[in-house]
Amino acid sequence: MADAEVDVQRVMCFVCNAPAVRKRIYCGDCKLWSHRSCAEKKKCCCTSSSEIPTDTDVPNAMKNLVATISSLTSTVADMKKCIDELITENKKLRKDIENLKSTHPPDIHQTTFEEATAEAVERIRRSNNVIIRGIPEPTGDSDHRKQSDLDTVKNVASTILPPDDDIQIISVTRLGKFNATRTRPTKVIFSSSFTAKSILRNKTKLSGSRFEQLKIQDDKTPTQQQYLRDLRAELAQRSLTEDNLTIKYIHGIAKITKNLPPRIN
Incomplete structure (x- = not known):
C-alpha cells in the first residue's frame, strides 16, 4: 500500500x-x-x-452500476407484465371452469407462483424470437442450406425494417425433421426483443414484395398455444348462436370480442 x-x-x-x-x-x-x-x-x-x-474511477463504476440496475429493472418489469397476463388468463380459465361445473366434473389446475414465474421467464426468453412460415427448403449440403436460410431471413428483415436499423441475428433454425412433402417453419433469434417486435409490428410491409407469401408470428410458449386453441374452440362454439365474434388482442391478451362495423363519419 x-x-x-x-x-x-x-x-x-x-x-x-x-x-x-x-x-x-x-x-x-x-x-x-x-x-x-x-x-x-x-x-x-x-x-x-x-x-x-483517478477522478474517473468512481464515476465509471457508478455508470456501470446504474446500467446494471437499469437492465435488471427492465427485466423485472417484463416479468411483472408476463405474470399479470398469466393471472388474467388464469382468472378467465377459472371462470370458464365454474360455468362448466354443473355439467362436468371439476378438473382445476391451480397455477402456482413458481409455474407463473417460470412461464413469465420463458415468455421473456422467447421475446427475441419470431417464427417465419413459407420459406422454401433450400437444397445442397447442411452448410449451404443454413447459409441460404440466413441470407433469406436477412433479406426479409431488411425489407421490413428501415435500412439504418442494426439487425443482429443470433441464429436461424428449421423446426422439426426434414420432410420432402412440406416446408418446415423457420425460427429466428434476434439479439434483442426490440428487433423481433419491430418485425412483427411492421410485417405488413412484405405485401407487394417477393416475400408476401410468408407468415411471421411470435414464438408462443406451449401454455400460450393451448390457451389459443381453447379460445378458438370457444369461438367456434359461440359462433353457432352469436354473430360477429372474433379474437382480438387487448393489452397483449387474446380475447373473444364483438367485431363491430367501422364508424361512418
Missing part, C-alpha cells in the same frame, strides 16, 4: 468500515482505502502497488 494524500470523496475503511478522512492509505491493485493504523492489522490481497485512483 502507499500513502494517499489526494483529496478524493469521502471513503470508508475496508477494515473497520469507519470513514477514512485523514491518515489513510490506498491499495492501487485492490482499489481499497483504509486507515494507516488499520492497515497493519489486516492486509488486503496486494501490497505492492502505489497507484492512486
Whole structure:
C-alpha cells in the first residue's frame, strides 16, 4: 500500500468500515482505502502497488452500476407484465371452469407462483424470437442450406425494417425433421426483443414484395398455444348462436370480442 494524500470523496475503511478522512492509505491493485493504523492489522490481497485512483474511477463504476440496475429493472418489469397476463388468463380459465361445473366434473389446475414465474421467464426468453412460415427448403449440403436460410431471413428483415436499423441475428433454425412433402417453419433469434417486435409490428410491409407469401408470428410458449386453441374452440362454439365474434388482442391478451362495423363519419 502507499500513502494517499489526494483529496478524493469521502471513503470508508475496508477494515473497520469507519470513514477514512485523514491518515489513510490506498491499495492501487485492490482499489481499497483504509486507515494507516488499520492497515497493519489486516492486509488486503496486494501490497505492492502505489497507484492512486483517478477522478474517473468512481464515476465509471457508478455508470456501470446504474446500467446494471437499469437492465435488471427492465427485466423485472417484463416479468411483472408476463405474470399479470398469466393471472388474467388464469382468472378467465377459472371462470370458464365454474360455468362448466354443473355439467362436468371439476378438473382445476391451480397455477402456482413458481409455474407463473417460470412461464413469465420463458415468455421473456422467447421475446427475441419470431417464427417465419413459407420459406422454401433450400437444397445442397447442411452448410449451404443454413447459409441460404440466413441470407433469406436477412433479406426479409431488411425489407421490413428501415435500412439504418442494426439487425443482429443470433441464429436461424428449421423446426422439426426434414420432410420432402412440406416446408418446415423457420425460427429466428434476434439479439434483442426490440428487433423481433419491430418485425412483427411492421410485417405488413412484405405485401407487394417477393416475400408476401410468408407468415411471421411470435414464438408462443406451449401454455400460450393451448390457451389459443381453447379460445378458438370457444369461438367456434359461440359462433353457432352469436354473430360477429372474433379474437382480438387487448393489452397483449387474446380475447373473444364483438367485431363491430367501422364508424361512418
